Amino acid sequence: MEKGKISSIQAILLMLSMILPTAVLTVPAVTVKFAKQDAWLSIIIATLGGLLIAWLVVSLSQRFPGKTLFEYAEEILGKVPGKIVGFLYIWLFFLQIGSGVVREFGSFLVTVLMPDTPLIVFNIVVVIVAAYAVRNGLEVLGRANQLLIPTTVLLAMVYIFSTGNMKLSRVLPIFDGGLLPIIKGAFVPTMWLGEIVTLTMIIPYLSKPREARRVAIISVLLVSFFLTASILEALLIFGPNLTGHWLYPVFNAARLISAGTSLERLETVIVLAWILGGFFKIGVFYYAAVLGSAQLLELRDYRPLVLPIGVILVALSILVWGESIVDMLHFITQVWAPMMLVIFEVGIPLVLLIVALARGKGGKKR
Amino acid sequence: MRKNIALLLVLIMLTSLLAGCWSRREVTEIAIVLGAGVDLTTEGQVRLTVQIAKLGAFAAIGEGGGGKSEAANWVVSAEGKTIEEAQRHLAQKVPREIFWDHCLILVMGEELARKGTDMVTNFFQRSREPRETMWVLIAKGEAQDFLKTYSDLEKTSAQAANLLSRMKSGYSVQLWEFAEMLASKGVQPVAARIEVKLTGFTPGPSQEMTAHKQIVISGVGVFKEQKMIGWLDDDETSGLFWLKGKPITGVITVPSPGEPDKEVSIQIRRGSTQVVPEYDGRNLRFTLKVKAEGDIIEQQSREDLAKPEMIKALEKEMAEEIKKKAFAVLEKAQKEYEADIFGFGEVFHRKYKKAWRELKDRWDTEFAQAEVNIEVEANVREIGLLTMRGSTPAE
Numbered sequence: 001m002e003k004g005k006i007s008s009i010q011a012i013l014l015m016l017s018m019i020l021p022t023a024v025l026t027v028p029a030v031t032v033k034f035a036k037q038d039a040w041l042s043i044i045i046a047t048l049g050g051l052l053i054a055w056l057v058v059s060l061s062q063r064f065p066g067k068t069l070f071e072y073a074e075e076i077l078g079k080v081p082g083k084i085v086g087f088l089y090i091w092l093f094f095l096q097i098g099s100g101v102v103r104e105f106g107s108f109l110v111t112v113l114m115p116d117t118p119l120i121v122f123n124i125v126v127v128i129v130a131a132y133a134v135r136n137g138l139e140v141l142g143r144a145n146q147l148l149i150p151t152t153v154l155l156a157m158v159y160i161f162s163t164g165n166m167k168l169s170r171v172l173p174i175f176d177g178g179l180l181p182i183i184k185g186a187f188v189p190t191m192w193l194g195e196i197v198t199l200t201m202i203i204p205y206l207s208k209p210r211e212a213r214r215v216a217i218i219s220v221l222l223v224s225f226f227l228t229a230s231i232l233e234a235l236l237i238f239g240p241n242l243t244g245h246w247l248y249p250v251f252n253a254a255r256l257i258s259a260g261t262s263l264e265r266l267e268t269v270i271v272l273a274w275i276l277g278g279f280f281k282i283g284v285f286y287y288a289a290v291l292g293s294a295q296l297l298e299l300r301d302y303r304p305l306v307l308p309i310g311v312i313l314v315a316l317s318i319l320v321w322g323e324s325i326v327d328m329l330h331f332i333t334q335v336w337a338p339m340m341l342v343i344f345e346v347g348i349p350l351v352l353l354i355v356a357l358a359r360g361k362g363g364k365k366r
Numbered sequence: 367m368r369k370n371i372a373l374l375l376v377l378i379m380l381t382s383l384l385a386g387c388w389s390r391r392e393v394t395e396i397a398i399v400l401g402a403g404v405d406l407t408t409e410g411q412v413r414l415t416v417q418i419a420k421l422g423a424f425a426a427i428g429e430g431g432g433g434k435s436e437a438a439n440w441v442v443s444a445e446g447k448t449i450e451e452a453q454r455h456l457a458q459k460v461p462r463e464i465f466w467d468h469c470l471i472l473v474m475g476e477e478l479a480r481k482g483t484d485m486v487t488n489f490f491q492r493s494r495e496p497r498e499t500m501w502v503l504i505a506k507g508e509a510q511d512f513l514k515t516y517s518d519l520e521k522t523s524a525q526a527a528n529l530l531s532r533m534k535s536g537y538s539v540q541l542w543e544f545a546e547m548l549a550s551k552g553v554q555p556v557a558a559r560i561e562v563k564l565t566g567f568t569p570g571p572s573q574e575m576t577a578h579k580q581i582v583i584s585g586v587g588v589f590k591e592q593k594m595i596g597w598l599d600d601d602e603t604s605g606l607f608w609l610k611g612k613p614i615t616g617v618i619t620v621p622s623p624g625e626p627d628k629e630v631s632i633q634i635r636r637g638s639t640q641v642v643p644e645y646d647g648r649n650l651r652f653t654l655k656v657k658a659e660g661d662i663i664e665q666q667s668r669e670d671l672a673k674p675e676m677i678k679a680l681e682k683e684m685a686e687e688i689k690k691k692a693f694a695v696l697e698k699a700q701k702e703y704e705a706d707i708f709g710f711g712e713v714f715h716r717k718y719k720k721a722w723r724e725l726k727d728r729w730d731t732e733f734a735q736a737e738v739n740i741e742v743e744a745n746v747r748e749i750g751l752l753t754m755r756g757s758t759p760a761e
Contacts, residue, residue, distance in 0.1 A: 112494050172716045238542070241549035256499055256542060 001294060001302055004139030005207040008215050013149050014142050015196060015219035016226075018284045021277025022104055023192045023223070024155075024230045025270075028249045030333055031231060035185030036240040037171045039231050042185035047224040049186065050193025054216035056349050057196060061203040061212060063353075063362030069200040070295040076356045085348060086296045090289055093344045095309070097195065098285035099316035100328075100336070102127060105278040106317070107325055112251060113271065123317050130283045131310040134290055135303055138205055141287060145280050152226075154269045159233050161257045161266060166236035189227060191337040193220055194345030201288040247325075286313060393421065396465040400439065401524030402496075403509030404486045405475035407445055412478070412485060414452035415443035415510040417524045418460065419468075424521060438521040441513050449489040466495035470528040472502050472541060473509040473560065479587060479594035483555075487548070487592075490541060498542035501531040504587035504594065506561045515579045518568055523581055531558065534615070536583035537603050548592060551726045552711030555589040556606065559597060590705045590730070598695060605695035608656055608688055609708045611639035618660065620687050622667035623679035630671065631664040632684055632746060643714045645721055650736040652710055658688055661748035672753045677746050685742035692740050706733040 006014070031039040064072035069089065074082030106122035133141050175182075196216055203212045234249035237256065243249045254267040290309050294302035321328045356362050401417040423438035442459050446452030453464060474486055490496045505512045517526035531538035536558035539547070547555035566580035585599045586606065598606060604616055615634055622628045640655040662680070665671060671680065699707055711729045715722040725732050 115494070169712070169716065173719050176715075176719055239546050239550060242542070242546045245545075245549060252498060252542070255497055256540075258499065 001300070002138055002205055002291060004137045004142075005205055006138055006142035006202070007207050008211045010142035010146050011199070011202055011206055011215045012219050012222065014145050014202070014280065014284060015199065015215070016152075016222050017145050017149060017277050017280035018198065019192055019195050019219075019223045019281075020152075020226055021274055021281055022101055023189065023227050024250055025108060025248045025274065026104065026332070027189050027192060027227060028231045028234045029244055029246055030188045031185040032235065032240060032249070033185075033244040035181045036176060036244075037235060038174060038176060038182050039185055039235060039240075039243075040171070040228050041174070041182050043189055043224055043228045043231060045183060045186035046189035046193055047220065049190035050196060050220040050224065051217060053190075053194045053345050053349075054196050054199070054220050055213075056346070056353060057200055058203070058213045058216045060349055060353050060356070061200055062209075063356055065209055066204045068204055068291065068295060070292045072356075072362065073352060076352050076359065076361050083296060085352075086292060089344065089348075090292050090296065093340065094198075094285050094289035094292060095312060095316060096320070096336075097340070098282060098289060099313050099320060100332070101278060101281050101285065102313055102317035103321040103328060105274075105282065107328065108248070108274060108278075109271075111247070111325070112267075120314070120318060123314050126279055126282060127286075127310045127314050130279060130286050131306050133279075133283045134287045135306045138202065138287060141280070141283050148276050148280075151273055151276055155226075155273050156229075158254050158257065158266050158269050159229055161259050161263070162233060162237060162253055164259075165253070165256050166233075168236065170236050170239040171232070187341070188333060188337045191341040191345065192227075193223060194341055196220055197345050197349065198284060198288050200349075201291060282313075286310070289313075391463065391465070395462055397460050397462040398465050398467075399469045400522050401471045401473065401513055401527065402466075402469055402490075403443075403473040403475065403505065403513045404449065404478055405509050406478040406481055411445050411447055412449060412452055413443050413445045413510065414449055414456060415441060415513050416456065416464070417441050417513045417522060419522065437516065439516075439524075441510075443510055449486060450493075466493070467497065469496050469500055470524050471531070472496075472500050473505050473512050473527075474502070474557075475505050475509040476507060476587075476594070478509075479504050479589075482592045483544075483548070483589070483594075484592045487541065487545060491545060496541075498545070499540050501528060501538055502541055502544045502557045503527065503531070503538075503560045503583075504557050506559055506597075511562050511579075512560055512581055515562055515581055517580070518566055527560065527581055527583070530581075530583050537586045537606055537610075537612075538583075547589075550709075550712065551729060552706070552713075552715050552722075553709035554591070554705040554707045554730070556586045556598075556707050557589070558583055559585045559587050588699070588703050588705055588707055590703070595703055595705065598698065601691060602695040602698060605691035605693075606707065608637065608639060608658075608692050609654065609695060611641070617663070618658075618684055618687050620680065620683040622665065622669060622671070623676055623683065624669040625667040628665075628667035630662060630667065630680065632660040632680070633663040634658060634660045635747065641708075641710060641713045643710065643717050645714070645718050647721070650714075650732055652713075652736055652738045654692070654738065654740045656688060656692070656740060656742045658684065658742065658744045659747055660684065660744070662746060662750060672749055680746050681744045684744040684746070688742045688744065689740050696738055700734045700736070700738075704730050704734040706730055710736070 031042050035042045064075065070086040073085045077085060102123050105126055106119045109122050110117060110119055133144060196219060199216055203209060206212060230250050234243045234253050237253045238249060246252050251267055251270050254270045257266045258264045290302050290305050293305050293309065322331055398419045399416045400419050403415040405413045407413050418440045420438055420440055442456060444452045444455035444459065446455050456464060472490060474483060515523045517523045520526040520529065537556060538558045544555055544557055547553050561582045561584055562579050563582050564577045564579055565582060566578045567575040568578060569575060585597055585603050587594045588596050588598060617631050617633050619629050619631045622630045636659040638657050642653045644651045662671060699705055706729060710733060
């Protein structure tokens with residue numbers, strides 16, 4: 001069905017593009033609201049969570065070489081329960097997150113750049129481009145991402161330029177509110193890092209499947225690194241109180257940069273990273289949903305499904321995510337994050353692994 | 367092959383369409399706001415006054431030179447319940463779309479600042495056009511008077527105020543710094559004060575110098591939460607710099623050691639302040655360790671200062687002077703305003719996490735009763751290009 005293969009590096013970079021963009025914009029404000037100046041500690045806890053999920057997912061995949069989540073779910077649980085699990089993953093995980101990203105993508109651009117443009121214009125445009133990438137398969141998605149990821153260097157440049165506004169004392173004292181707020185703050189970033197579950201759709205197409213574990217671990221660590229840098233950037237500039245007041249603190253932090261009097265308005269870089277990253281993030285979830293559906297329906301080719309699922313993505317992005325950005329944020333932090341984390345990122349993979357072990361399904365790495 | 371090239375050409379031509387977008391704005395369709403001022407009207411509404419750039423006058427820079435052919439700005443104001451409402455009313459008078467991206471300064475009238483800045487700052491933080499880097503200034507009197515002045519050196523008074531603020535002529539804060547101080551319990555906000563004074567002189571029609579009103583940055587406004595409660599004058603503001611541990615540049619003038627009726631000016635090159643809190647559950651004490659480094663820049667007395675013992679004596683007087691300035695502002699903040707404008711609360715929070723949780727809600731009273739010691743270590747490094755006074759020595 002999918003004939004392409006991608007290298008380990010391409011897979012790592014794809015995971016980076018898949019998790020980071022939305023995390024950089026949305027996570028800092030949410031985490032800082034809970035953990036205040038200790039938000040960066042929350043990310044360290046979240047990283048441990050992310051690594052556990054990565055370990056779980058890779059262990060599962062390596063028992064069934066060459067098979068995706070949808071294929072081995074059937075093998076482990078039997079045909080009907082396996083199909084139900086697959087169905088849930090498509091509708092409530094891949095399509096849900098995918099449409100969420102489409103919504104966030106448009107929402108951010110409407111908020112900060114083009115308030116007069118209807119949201120749906122951005123949503124449709126990005127899904128059309130993503131549809132083209134998905135139709136061309138994983139290999140194209142991986143290579144295009146590899147080509148464009150150097151723009152992340154620009155993001156690093158923004159962080160370096162904003163050091164002038166930073167004050168280390170703004171993250172002190174450490175452990176101000178004790179451990180509980182830190183753990184509460186770790187919840188949302190863990191969910192983001194847990195999106196590494198999507199790797200189950202990519203592992204079978206790695207040119208060296210043996211390196212899957214390394215790919216997963218490096219991806220999680222890289223994402224955590226950038227996420228910590230982003231949170232610290234916002235915290236060191238705005239302090240624990242003001243950071244939580246902004247909607248997109250990292251964007252505001254970039255707006256402050258003024259190197260000399262000429263190098264200003266570097267928030268464009270954030271927008272650039274967002275557009276590119278948002279596109280790849282949508283691409284990966286879109287691809288996972290399409291490939292998963294094809295495997296679920298036992299089709300010979302996934303390409304006929306690209307367009308219909310794209311339409312569903314756009315429709316869901318408007319319908320599911322509430323009327324306003326307030327609805328969306330509330331839904332993400334209160335409903336979405338816990339549900340995704342508990343059910344799809346930890347719950348089902350863990351059950352699958354336990355059942356596989358109990359029934360002796362799947363072999364060790366061959 | 368030919369087909370591919372044709373396709374590529376079509377694609378390249380299509381990109382030219384991308385520029386024509388929604389929300390596009392031509393320069394001739396927008397009114398660029400350089401400075402905004404907000405006052406309180408007698409009915410309790412806000413009056414928004416904006417200084418709008420006249421681009422034609424900007425384009426004429428360098429041509430002709432000298433002579434005020436055309437004013438570079440236009441000042442209009444409108445009233446409303448909120449800033450946005452006032453802006454809507456402004457739109458009835460301004461024939462172009464109001465464009466905030468280049469707004470450099472935000473001036474708040476005294477009366478409004480005393481009523482509370484939340485009426486103002488929220489709009490400028492929330493909407494995406496105005497930038498957080500605009501300078502927050504508090505006008506003595508009305509903000510609109512300030513915007514109606516002009517500058518001789520810069521095109522507009524808003525630009526002049528921007529450059530003055532950037533040079534740190536006063537204790538200037540940008541909107542985001544102001545917002546951060548507002549959001550924190552461990553520090554009370556301050557913002558630079560501006561006044562309008564009859565200080566500028568330009569040649570009138572008959573080449574005689576005529577005076578006109580100009581802006582002067584002097585002192586700061588002191589806030590408690592979001593309400594302004596008073597002012598600090600210039601001397602107290604320089605004390606504020608020392609207590610806040612901001613990079614300090616400025617001048618300290620002390621009596622000459624041998625001839626106390628004559629003065630010596632020392633230019634400050636570097637300075638730092640370390641605040642050490644001590645708390646035993648009842649008594650609160652702060653020790654400030656100030657380090658200052660400066661160069662002799664001017665001497666009125668006729669004695670020879672280029673001697674080690676003279677330098678020592680000068681350093682002592684310098685330390686005394688810094689201490690005096692610091693205590694003056696401290697006294698005012700503790701006794702008169704009961705407002706921790708120095709951020710001692712944040713320093714305290716860093717060291718005593720648990721005690722802070724109890725004290726933070728009544729921090730200002732605790733701060734007012736705190737004992738403060740100031741230790742100054744002052745050093746004179748350079749003496750300029752003269753070693754002696756440069757005239758006949760006194761007998």
